[in-house]
Amino acid sequence: MRRDSGLILVADDDEDIRLALDMLLCNEGYRVVEAANGREIAVQVSRHRPDIVLLDMNFHRDTTSGEEGLEYLTSLVQQGLKVILMTAWGSVDLAVRGMKSGAVDFIEKPWDKSRLLQIIQQQLQGERIADTVIPSPAKTTHHGWIAVSPAMQELELMLEQLAPTDANILILGENGTGKSQLAKRIYQLSQRSESPFVTVNMGAVPATLFESELFGHAKGAFTDAREARTGRFELANGGTLFMDEVGTLPLDVQPKLLRVLETGEYEVLGTSLTRSTDVRVISATNADLHASVSEGKFRQDLLFRLNTFVIELPPLRDRLQDIPPLAEHFLQAFAAKYNKGSVRLSDDAIQRLREHSWPGNIRELSHVIERSVLICRDGIISSSQLMLAGSSTKRQVGLRPLEEVEAELVEAALLHYKGHISKAAQALGISRMALYRRMEKFALDKQDFGPDED
Numbered sequence: 251m252r253r254d255s256g257l258i259l260v261a262d263d264d265e266d267i268r269l270a271l272d273m274l275l276c277n278e279g280y281r282v283v284e285a286a287n288g289r290e291i292a293v294q295v296s297r298h299r300p301d302i303v304l305l306d307m308n309f310h311r312d313t314t315s316g317e318e319g320l321e322y323l324t325s326l327v328q329q330g331l332k333v334i335l336m337t338a339w340g341s342v343d344l345a346v347r348g349m350k351s352g353a354v355d356f357i358e359k360p361w362d363k364s365r366l367l368q369i370i371q372q373q374l375q376g377e378r379i380a381d382t383v384i385p386s387p388a389k390t391t392h393h394g395w396i397a398v399s400p401a402m403q404e405l406e407l408m409l410e411q412l413a414p415t416d417a418n419i420l421i422l423g424e425n426g427t428g429k430s431q432l433a434k435r436i437y438q439l440s441q442r443s444e445s446p447f448v449t450v451n452m453g454a455v456p457a458t459l460f461e462s463e464l465f466g467h468a469k470g471a472f473t474d475a476r477e478a479r480t481g482r483f484e485l486a487n488g489g490t491l492f493m494d495e496v497g498t499l500p501l502d503v504q505p506k507l508l509r510v511l512e513t514g515e516y517e518v519l520g521t522s523l524t525r526s527t528d529v530r531v532i533s534a535t536n537a538d539l540h541a542s543v544s545e546g547k548f549r550q551d552l553l554f555r556l557n558t559f560v561i562e563l564p565p566l567r568d569r570l571q572d573i574p575p576l577a578e579h580f581l582q583a584f585a586a587k588y589n590k591g592s593v594r595l596s597d598d599a600i601q602r603l604r605e606h607s608w609p610g611n612i613r614e615l616s617h618v619i620e621r622s623v624l625i626c627r628d629g630i631i632s633s634s635q636l637m638l639a640g641s642s643t644k645r646q647v648g649l650r651p652l653e654e655v656e657a658e659l660v661e662a663a664l665l666h667y668k669g670h671i672s673k674a675a676q677a678l679g680i681s682r683m684a685l686y687r688r689m690e691k692f693a694l695d696k697q698d699f700g701p702d703e704d
Contacts (some may be wrong), residue, residue: 258283259295259298261294268284285472299369301332305334305353307335323353331351334357350446372423402564413438417681418532418533419436421533424611430449432641446487449493449533450494452494465517468483470520491529497537498683514526566611574600577619584624592629596632602638659678660694664689664694671696673683
């Protein structure tokens, strides 16, 4: 079993549900523990500290309203855990209440296998760049947003002006810089901070399901629509919708997104009834949308709607002062996760972190610190234990075309994982679909890298 597979707590009073989820998740390489009631939930959380909790909304004590599940949710969120809610009695009101209370997503029973696995993968990928609540003598906020470096202090000043407005914001930045965390920061500073914050990773949505994901669908709207589904715009009504990897949105769906941004109106797939929504949209991408417009792959009028304001999140190499507090945060988190006790970085290790160019940004820093914590024996991490390849300082990196470097990274990941798409995508910090697109772009065939199946 993979050490990085993630530990999931399945909390449901139905033994058959727990068994079905256990089989599904274990077959996907995840580790699973179970709980049938509130007491068992508390025991499992204390004993294992799961990466994600799949939480039923309705237990024997209260089988329809979801109140018992919301009680457990509040406790779990207060402990800093990621919770995905489940219920057979799904409703928009209950979903919104759960999202307001801190749930990261919502699944209706019977669940859609691919969507459930997609949500879990997204949340585990985001875990490594989770909110960095770090005490710092430099400029921070109540929510722990780090603004130590000049680049981040300048960004913070911009947020103070933009966040309280309802203007749509487009976040640009390299992979791993923390665009989703910046979106949460904007939400926390906004006037909608008490309303839902709903996320959707557009790069992880199958091409045929974009419309359903955004606007929902009625039962029977298409072949596999066995149950009605609530769309993200309805879940986010009154609050904020964060669309990550927005550049992957297909052309045929773009006019419908443009319409809802302009008028607040849309139709659920399979119905003719027009619905209204009041949503602030924050979107993010590492793609060049202006180039996509020139190539006819992205509508210019939609881009104008999305980028009322543009915020570019600086890469980690341009915010060197933030590296020590970020490293300290990850150090404490992983030391606690692996029961390592007190662990610290040596002076030479801190210097080595400052010198590295960080092509993978904060996500790479998280991986490096986690690996170092695992092999640390005496409580002190030296520069050699960081296992940073070569001498990759900013001054010593040769400049090459970005596509050339990207192609090498994709090929290296596929070789390392013998063609296993999920593992390679996770290592690169992108979705499976994003990896497939890059393989097509660089004419890479999965079969050339090994026989492993996904």
